[in-house]
Amino acid sequence: MPSLKDIKTQINSVGSTKKITSAMKMVAASKLRRSQEKAEAARPYSSRLEEMLSSLASSAASGEGIIKLLTGTGNDQNYIVVPVSADRGLCGGFNSSINRETFKLVKSLEGNGKIVQLMPVGKKSRDFFNRVMKDQIIESFVDLNVSSTGYESALNISNKLQELYFDGKFDKCILVFNKFKSAISQEVTQQQLIPLDVSNSKKEEEKENSSNAIYDYEPDEETILKDLLPKNVSIQIFKVLLESDAGEQGARMAAMDNATRNAGEMIDSLTLKYNRTRQAFITKELIEIISGAESI
Amino acid sequence: MATISFDLVSPENLVFNDEVGTIIVPGKDGDLGILPGHSKVMSSLRPGRVMVYSEDKNLIKSFFVSGGFAEINPEKCIVLAESVVEVNALEKVSIEKEIQELENKEGKESEEKLLVAKAKLEAINVNYYDKI
Numbered sequence: 001m002p003s004l005k006d007i008k009t010q011i012n013s014v015g016s017t018k019k020i021t022s023a024m025k026m027v028a029a030s031k032l033r034r035s036q037e038k039a040e041a042a043r044p045y046s047s048r049l050e051e052m053l054s055s056l057a058s059s060a061a062s063g064e065g066i067i068k069l070l071t072g073t074g075n076d077q078n079y080i081v082v083p084v085s086a087d088r089g090l091c092g093g094f095n096s097s098i099n100r101e102t103f104k105l106v107k108s109l110e111g112n113g114k115i116v117q118l119m120p121v122g123k124k125s126r127d128f129f130n131r132v133m134k135d136q137i138i139e140s141f142v143d144l145n146v147s148s149t150g151y152e153s154a155l156n157i158s159n160k161l162q163e164l165y166f167d168g169k170f171d172k173c174i175l176v177f178n179k180f181k182s183a184i185s186q187e188v189t190q191q192q193l194i195p196l197d198v199s200n201s202k203k204e205e206e207k208e209n210s211s212n213a214i215y216d217y218e219p220d221e222e223t224i225l226k227d228l229l230p231k232n233v234s235i236q237i238f239k240v241l242l243e244s245d246a247g248e249q250g251a252r253m254a255a256m257d258n259a260t261r262n263a264g265e266m267i268d269s270l271t272l273k274y275n276r277t278r279q280a281f282i283t284k285e286l287i288e289i290i291s292g293a294e295s296i
Numbered sequence: 297m298a299t300i301s302f303d304l305v306s307p308e309n310l311v312f313n314d315e316v317g318t319i320i321v322p323g324k325d326g327d328l329g330i331l332p333g334h335s336k337v338m339s340s341l342r343p344g345r346v347m348v349y350s351e352d353k354n355l356i357k358s359f360f361v362s363g364g365f366a367e368i369n370p371e372k373c374i375v376l377a378e379s380v381v382e383v384n385a386l387e388k389v390s391i392e393k394e395i396q397e398l399e400n401k402e403g404k405e406s407e408e409k410l411l412v413a414k415a416k417l418e419a420i421n422v423n424y425y426d427k428i
Contacts, residue, residue: 038308041308041309042307042308042309044303044305044310045305045306045307045376046307048305048376049365049376052338052365052376055338150308151307151308215337215338216336216337216338217337217338217339218325218328218338218339218340219325219339219340223340224338224339224340224365227340228340235307
């Protein structure tokens with residue numbers, strides 16, 4: 001049976017853990033708000049860009065040069081998978097679900113005879129894949145600091161991807177990231193980045209086709225498209241980074257909220273135990289005194 | 297006189313959004329003056345000044361953009377720019393320094409940066425379009 005002092009120390013230590021987790025929850029909550037604002041601020045740009053792109057996509061006839069970002073290389077043998085995780089832990093299943101999903105994806109692609117390479121973004125996925133698939137990592141990006149220099153990081157990643165793509169190192173690029181659904185739920189999502197998947201926006205285009213058809217292009221459609229496509233890759237990555245950042249803060253907030261609640265419950269049960277033990281000691285002492293008095 | 301709605305968007309945020317009289321954007325093949333009722337045009341932009349005027353032709357704001365796209369239709373003009381700074385916020389000294397540094401470097405990337413930096417300097421120095 002633990003002594004009273006042991007239980008007291010345990011209560012104290014759980015109490016300080018609770019303080020830490022509740023502080024982390026507060027921090028995550030305020031960061032979440034900021035990340036969410038960022039993600040929302042970036043939305044007009046990416047949606048406009050997509051609209052422009054979808055109205056131009058039909059003019060991409062030849063599959064040469066930069067247009068390849070849209071039309072693809074014609075093969076689908078070599079894949080590059082980009083898992084986007086957080087740099088830090090303590091956010092519940094946020095990172096492990098990304099790693100698990102990516103791992104499954106890689107295995108299933110390999111099962112179909114494809115060659116898969118990895119380009120992890122974020123410390124947690126880099127460390128994980130460094131352990132399990134070290135030879136397949138061609139590049140990794142960590143310490144992105146999305147909230148302050150997000151766009152530059154996105155540019156770096158997109159430049160690297162495009163460099164590899166035009167060197168013919170891969171045919172398809174798939175992003176695996178946590179899509180921000182609400183403050184407490186994220187959804188692991190796969191998105192094909194290269195070649196660009198315009199099937200979703202196509203439908204909208206058909207609706208507005210009548211109004212889109214009569215644009216004048218300066219200098220001409222192809223030149224604009226050539227400018228637009230690389231930019232779109234960067235913007236898509238930027239968007240994903242922002243979503244993932246918001247998701248991370250949300251996940252951390254939820255995890256820390258849980259931890260705080262658990263610590264509270266633990267303190268309650270420990271306090272109960274403490275009081276019971278104390279009571280037991282008193283009773284025992286009383287019995288000793290009484291039986292001592294009787295024997296005299 | 298009518299107005300045209302103007303959006304200036306950067307990847308990070310919506311920089312400007314209002315009804316204005318006239319806009320001048322630096323199109324790749326030359327500057328475009330946009331008035332309400334402009335025909336539908338989609339243009340890519342070179343580094344330069346985006347000037348915004350009120351209905352009575354007073355300059356409201358001038359921005360420097362490092363490139364991007366403009367989508368224009370009779371009611372609306374949208375500029376998607378990679379980076380946006382107000383021309384007033386540009387500092388001549390630091391840009392001149394940047395140009396000097398970049399001139400000593402080689403490679404495609406620094407060449408592009410040099411072009412942007414030179415355009416920035418020009419944006420500070422010139423004053424045409426201040427009155428239209």
